[in-house]
Amino acid sequence: MRESWQGLRQELAGLVLPMGCAGCGLARVRDRLCDECSSVLEGAVPRRVWPSPVPSGLPRVYGALTYAGEVRAALLAHKERGALGLAAPLGAALAGAVRMASREARGMDTIPGMRGCTRVRRSWPPVTLVPVPSARRAVAGRGHDPVRRMALVAARTLRREGVPARVLSVLRQRRIVADQAGLSAAQRAANVAGALEVVPGGESLLGAGESVLVDDLMTTGASLTEAARALGGVTGAAVLAVRSAG
Template structure:
């Protein structure tokens, strides 16, 4: 009855099943992944750190990401932040007191301004807040910027995406100084909503490593189904999270 009343008042429906009422109904929420697994793209970009995802980019996960990023359904950020936190938790292991810096992969220049909202940044901030409540020393840090002139990635092959993104990201000094004032050493985890070919994550990893902040893992909500399935045999060879050594922060 409550969901029906909400639909009458707000005209909303579940992004997963279309049921009138809440934007994510209790049944679809209960069906969301509760853990994350290693999700290598195929082919794997050379040098990419271990990527973790809660599931394939399909069905409810896909609807959540698209609703949040492209349809202005910003209330979905809380659910997606919880999923991202699940991936970060799997990558980092249990809290051990060491600082954990979550760095969002930047959007193309102007996209957040057009939306009036930074969807990836919102997820990272939400995930960090959840992890802090679980005793992680987690800190969101929007360190990366993306230059103009990058083509839309839709329809590009893995090779074309890598070429399109090469040298497109940087880590400006002001952000580094702010981070250095708060943390002198940290493990850095790159965060995004979806992993497709891994080219974007690899370019973000390069930009951070260039200033001495080598990421230890990539954490995303979802990975494309084809690559997630192909990665299954690779992921099975990992008995646990990758070794996460400390990474120095520089101002």
Template sequence: MRDAFADLLLGGCCAGCGGAGRVLCRDCADRLPYGGHLTRPDPAPAGLPAVLAAGEYADPLRRLVLAHKERQAFGLTAPLGCVLASVLVDAADLLAAPREALLVLVPVPSAPAATRRRGHDPVLRMVRSAAGALAAAGRPVTVARMLRVVQPVADQAGLDAEARAANLAGRLGVGPRAHRALAARSAHAAAGVLVVLCDDVLTTGATLSEAHRALRAVGVPAAVAVTLAATRRRSAPKVL
């Protein structure tokens, strides 16, 4: 039913290549990147944790991300969630986290106005899908909606790195209820807890840096961040 609805919205064509058929054709599905690669914007904002991304923000991945985000192509949620799950596995391996460690996935929230305009929260939807894939593979995982927008955020489109950082500074906070829920869940995680920030695209790093600041402010720093894609404005990290 979801695939049929997405096909209707997209005119019965693949969101990746535009070919006739389902929302994601087999060729574009085969071209999806899997696994995480360390990436970093250049320059990187202060406080940005290590970031792993599946691939470059280029077609067909770019088209799939935009169709899911802006055109409610919910048939893409599961495949994009699987890509993100593969990045999360590599992030856990990079940090030598035990397989039994609880993965706490913290999605970066969209501005409330953007969520209303889109009719859904694309990052949250994708992160929940990734969590489902990880749970099916036997990994302890939970999605923690800890972050919330506490001050208005202007549209980021067209802003450079400095302007994005200024626009986002102090705009995110942590809800006390979510903080208590995480503390309660963590108390029963015998193999430890790995808090991971999750977003769809890494551009300048300002959003993830602000999200990390908000978590650190309540004593819950993220060990790492993951995204589906990263823009070309980046460099390989010199030091992990």
């Protein structure tokens, strides 16, 4: 209910008075992003990324964008300030990274939905997007779960392109972890070690097909590494943004 009311307030505010673009902050727009900032998200080119150092057990990670400038601003507006409408362009960009992260996709000649394709495989194996969970107190404080919201948009985007995709939130925190901000790579790894687990019955829900971890941001890779451990060694992950190019 709180999330729905927050979204309604955002929509009403946008109808009454145009706001500054969530990306550059300069243009006055009604749909949250100006044309120039929208083009940055729409033009995202997914790539293989990795932190330095690379944690042991980190799956292959593909990122859509670099965490800087208008991308950083839009992500924070969606995540921390409840600009829920930004889930659409952010989730669409995340979908590209999910395609790249899929193990079967790496063996295909072409990938549905990607520019420049001349041949497209007729069938596509099921892809399950598994969001990396946030702390319950963080979700409660924000009034929504930004990673899951973007994952749902990414799955819808993939389904429109013929990819059988779904979202399953089968991971949960088993203990409280400290805020990661300001921690070193080693401290982050220790902070989240053993913190995640699969919900009861989660393994049976995953079933066949490829599971891809999804998150909004990769810094040191600690959270993705812990999530992969909890899922039993998943090999692919997709993030919307990475702090530095890999």
